[in-house]
Amino acid sequence: MALWVSLLEWDGQSNPFTGGRADFVGLDNYRELFVEDGLDRTLFATSLRNNAYFVLIYVPVATALSLGLALIVNQRLIRGRGLLRTTFYFPSVTSAIAVSTVFLFLFQGSGAVNSLLSWVGIEGPNWFADARGVVWVVLGAIGLVDPDRPSGFLAEQGFLGLTWFEWLSGPSVAMCTLLFLLIWTSSGTFMLIFLAALQNVPQELEEAAALDGVSRRELLWHVILPALRPVLFLVLTLALIGSWQVFDMVYIMGQGAPGNTTLTPAYLSYQSGFGEADYGQGAAIAFVLFGIILVCTGVQRWLLRERNARFGRTR
Template identity: 60%
Template structure:
């Protein structure tokens, strides 16, 4: 048989062989991931209370009512959902930039060093988030170690998990009247602008400390792939360390930075375990997040349709923000 015909025959069979090899993985992902997602999407259009099967005719069909209640209907459902969006937005806007900059800084510090520092910075990332949350809960208790240290310097520590006021409220005092009189999506302008609560700031501190090590490893791997010739050329041209970092190293880290920010956005919008362990959404719902609200609505209030609707709205928020970030990064390129 001529070599060309034999080669075409082998290439023709490669596609079928490839599908044969990936078929078990595709079946497992479809059965345990795609099918549950589709089932949850169907539940989001029903008023299932957890009793019986949601796929029988006895479950009332709600249509898009579970979704409209989150955005248009005046009531507790929209108020809680918008409160959770506000809280999570503050959480994202503080955690993602801080953890990204801190991870990059740690990677630059340990890039030329090995052993102890890499292990020390990465260790919080491999520790159970529930265990660390319990430790931080004791540290930030009213009579905990943080307030005890502040008392040594004559500073009266805050009531970390009891004060529902936001940081902006604590700094500027009572809000102007016009910010309280007007509302958007069921919350006053002051509710949107009053800042994260002290309890949310404690959770932010915990998350930044535990996640920076993971992203440090990503930046570290990217730094070690930066060509040495580029750095040497920059030094020969007289570039300072800051100029070398800004014009040589950071452009080489752009794909890694995009990955770190994307993973940070996804992780911060899905925050649940720290909220569940440390605050349960308190004080006064200032640490309530969409993920925890979805859990509480479905498994505590037994409104599985509304809980599933919240989770899919959260999914759309994550997808849209990721696409927006990718577009902005592409425009800078």
């Protein structure tokens, strides 16, 4: 049904299969997203750019952090491992709405985070109202560019209605806060997945490696990580899919503000359908998002495929 709705101009007030206010427009909803100049394409491109930061930052950082936490709590010599596991996992079982609301108070201009920064002489930004890209903020701070007056090729040329300056400016300060929240709330779940896999690694392998004088680093790289390969693929896949489905936190923490720098395709699909009663456009965005997830998962599977070195085959 959703695929059919994406080919319609439908306001949700009638049966999409029996005509009425449901007009068949073919691929027009998709053309508005990719081809036709206008606000729809600009907003969609902005949401894709923002979500690219989730993929490039959230996925590797959350995976590495959760693996590190799992390695820590898996140490048999550490006391209070149960307490550590509970502490690390607690954010993952807390309501995203509740956590997002708490973060709004912590990161507001006069919140606890800026108060702590002021104690060490740092003036914190107004986190959820700062739309500046952190890449250009850093480059501007060292005098390489003028982030307030971009010029040249980056400001004159672009793609999908956004200039290259907008594509390459990096996540906004507000987006960085959202990234931190997402990493903090999801790493606990991934940690438990890694921990379960670590406890299935045969103890004999570690003991044999210790007898051979293998260092902890070599043990991790040559024994533990290869044993975790299937689980690593699972965690990366879950993180990748989750990075394209961010909605609730965006809804609570600004609904795309400031300046659409926290807008995501998932929220844009919701806004188009339920906010503007353009269900065809919302369904089209959802199907494009579905296709992107399939492609990204396929590419990830190809990159992490296991090779049979002896026969030159891919398993």
